[in-house]
Amino acid sequence: MNLQAHQQEWQQSQTIAENLLPKIAQLYRHKGVELLMFGKTLVNAGTIDIIKLTHLSQRYTQSSLTLQQIEPLIQQLCQLPLSPCYIDIGRLTHQYLESNHPSDTSAHFLANTLSEALSGAALTEPKDVVLYGFGRIGRLLTRLLIEKSGPGYPLRLRAIVVRGGKDGDLEKRANLLRRDSVHGQFNGSIIIDKENSALIVNGNYIQFIYANSPQEVNYTDYNINDALVVDNTGVWRDSAGLGQHLDCAGTSKVLLTAPGKGEIKNIVFGVNHQDIEASDNIISAASCTTNAITPILKAMNDKYGITSGHIETVHSYTNDQNLIDNFHSGERRGRSASLNMVLTSTGAAKAVSKALPELANKLTGNAIRVPTPNVSMAVANLNLENAAEKEELNHYLQQMAFNSPLSPQIDYTQSTEVVSTDLVGSRYPGVIDGAATIAQDNRCVLYIWYDNEFGYSCQVVHCMEHMMGVRFNTYPSLG
Known part of the structure; x- marks a missing residue:
């Protein structure tokens, strides 16, 4: 492809993305339908954002989607009597193309795939x-x-x-x-x-x-x-x-x-949110670290079985620490957060069992506070019932991130150039660094990035919605 052809292709993508912006807004503002692109929201996205998210298709599906393929489905969605839901247009388009339907049956495909959402239910009072x-x-x-x-x-x-x-x-x-x-x-x-x-x-x-x-x-x-x-x-x-x-x-x-104390339920959305009952008036959304590691530990335990493990968190400093040395009731916490790595404790490993009782008494944990303002990492050193090789383990975790009920909670990167600031603003509670995975016989070490502020806040919003009886289906269904 020559220079001019590349430029024309880019300009065509820009034109399509610009045309899609009002349609994405229309679906959300008037029908309560939030469009996603491989788990990333398109609501309030800009033209370049839409193009970049479309390029993620190869990462998720091993094939490339184009906006020319996606645009007709979005146009048809605008004509349907949809009730509030999430629609992942990237996954939906891929599923449609894989189904080998001729182009004139896309309406039939959407009617079948979205049949449960075609009630046209009225929007409820907030x-x-x-x-x-x-x-x-x-x-x-x-x-x-x-x-x-x-x-x-x-x-x-x-x-x-x-x-x-x-x-x-x-x-x-x-x-x-x-x-x-x-x-x-x-x-x-x-x-x-x-x-x-x-x-x-x-x-x-x-x-x-x-x-x-x-x-x-x-x-x-x-x-x-x-x-x-x-x-x-x-x-x-x-x-x-x-x-x-x-x-x-x-x-x-x-x-x-x-983290809640006593009998308060500690909820990690995506893992044990179904434990929330209508009669529960007080709920805890647990901690940022517990939210980061629990979905991934669940995925690991479901397939490989966890016999024991240790979680070490490398955690950004928080406003509980001192900018310069000063008195603090906690051990070592009085030392300057901006100058030191501070070895301290974390209750996150123990708290995992409140969401995953099957891991009770199997995990230990510690924390190192480091002089960065945001984005942390959990290093999970796990002993497994079933042996795993690195390639097989990473493939499984990648599938959990891209196409499973835990997909909204787990992201995955294979890049060897990712550093902590790249994860600022991540909407996932935990992001697996596949390039760093270590696996040998029945032992593995997983490296899990997390935006301890924003990623956690997204989980809190999910809990808020569930507590207030908000239930949105996602199409196509995950897993």
């Missing part, structure tokens, strides 16, 4: 969500909820509760949402309503409520009812403490963004 706290996780949850907001999304961020501040507090919080040293600029509009202590974010009116404890808040004063309160402060982690939120008028459920 359910209220309150964020209690506005730190690292709180602000990322805000970004995610605003990104998803619209007539088709069943959750609506109504309020954020923070402690009382001085003059200029609201402006400072708006700027923390607008600019982030790790995750970059917020993609949208933020208008400050100082008189009413509110932010209008991409058209979403978010009330800021100043309070020093849950008892000070009456949510019905703000027309908030039956709300899910997402406590991202970490101050309370047991039923008694978190139950304070349920004593407030206008609330119905509480989700904790930290």
Whole structure:
């Protein structure tokens, strides 16, 4: 192919992608249908994003898809009476082409594949969500909820509760949402309503409520009812403490963004979210590390059987540590986070058994805090019942990442050039570094990257949806 042909092909792809943008938005805004491309959302994607995601097809299917093949199916989707769901247009197009249907039967193919979604069900009234706290996780949850907001999304961020501040507090919080040293600029509009202590974010009116404890808040004063309160402060982690939120008028459920204590269910979405019952009023979304390793450990245990193992996490520093040496109640935690590797403990390995009881008493764990602001790595040294070679093991993990019920929780990379900053913004709780895998007889070592802020926040949103009774099918089905 000559120089001119390459340029023409690129321009044609740009034209098609530009034409698809309003169709993708139409499906999401008017029908609640979120289009994905091999697990990556197309909602709010730009022209170049769509082209790049299309190029992922070879990684997932060993064959190349083109936008010329994808475009007709998206056009037909816009004509169907779809109810809210996820549709992976990359997988769907690949499945259609593999089925050897002639082009004039694509409508018949879609009707069969999406038959359960063709009810044309009306969009439901969004359910209220309150964020209690506005730190690292709180602000990322805000970004995610605003990104998803619209007539088709069943959750609506109504309020954020923070402690009382001085003059200029609201402006400072708006700027923390607008600019982030790790995750970059917020993609949208933020208008400050100082008189009413509110932010209008991409058209979403978010009330800021100043309070020093849950008892000070009456949510019905703000027309908030039956709300899910997402406590991202970490101050309370047991039923008694978190139950304070349920004593407030206008609330119905509480989700904790930290490991829960006592009888609170610790949920790793994708692994044990089915344990959430309608009667559960308080749930924990576990920790970022537990979310990163548990889906992969489940996949390993299902096929190879785990007899024992050790999890070492190389974890970015958090705001619990000191910038320079100062007093800290935890061992070694008082030493400067920006200058030291800090050996410390982690409860993540033990917490795995709360989501996967079959691994109880089989795992140990430790952590090394390192001077990076985000993205961590878990090194899983596992002893297996069944022996595995590296190539076979990586092929299995690749299939788990690309085409299994755990696909939304596991990503996979084979690149020998990937480093931690490449994973900033990853929406997966864990990403397997296949190039680093070690396997010998009945032992293996897996290297698992994770964005301990954003990837975890995506898991929290999944838990929020499930707690509030939101059930979206994915087409084609995974696995």
